[in-house]
Each structure stands twice: as C-alpha cells, then as structure tokens.
Amino acid sequence: MACVAVTWARPESTYTDKWDNINVDEILESNRLLKGYVDCLLGKGRCTPDGKALKETLPDALEHECVKCTGKQKSGADKVIRHLVNKRPDLWKELAVKYDSDNIYQARYKDKIDAVKGSA
DSSP: OOOHHHHHHSSSSSOOOOOOOOOOOHHHHHHHHHHHHHHHHSSSOOOOOHHHHHHHHHHHHHTTTTTOHHHHHHHHHHHHHHHHHHHHHHHHHHHHHHHHSSHHHHHHHHHHHHHHHHOO
16 A cells, blocks of 8 residues: 555656647647637637646646656647747737736746747
C-alpha cells in the first residue's frame, strides 16, 4: 500500500503525450476548428476528447509555467499563442478573461507575449 500511496502522491513528470501529434497548423488555419476549441475552453460549446484534456490541463500549465508539458506541447503552445496574439486578438482576449481575470499570467509572461507580437 505504501508503494501505491507514493505513486499517487508523486506528480507525473509530464502531461500525457496522447495528443502530441495533433496538427496545430490545421486547427489554426481553420476558423471553424479554432472556434470549436476556443468555445470548448470558454465553456460555450462541446469539447472533443483532446479539447476536454486541454481544458483540464490549461490551468495547471499556466500556474506552473508548463513544466509538465512535453517538448511538442511547448512548441504547439508557442505557435498557438503567436497566432492568437497576432491574428486573433479577439479570441486571445476572451481566453485571457476566462483563464487570467486577475492578469496574473499576462504579467508573468509579459516578456514572452511581447516577444511574439508581430511574429506570425
């Protein structure tokens, strides 16, 4: 039993890589797909299994600076942030209101966000 307790208490080293091979570019290039994911994250629409996983993982990833993200997840997140900041600021703002209403993460990641502005 002690072994099971230790395993449960120890945080996973990374989030699941089950969805690491999703084509992020395809989602970003499709207004319909992108809007579907955003609506899922905002609680305005149905979630696909990968959208649901993202919705469950996002608060922890923001809080802990994506330390449990795989390399592909970090790369994908950077691509999504760059796209939203530069091409869909309306969606970026909606997500910020939902996941960062106190402006904690906008302030924490200000340098990173500023660095991607204008680099689509």
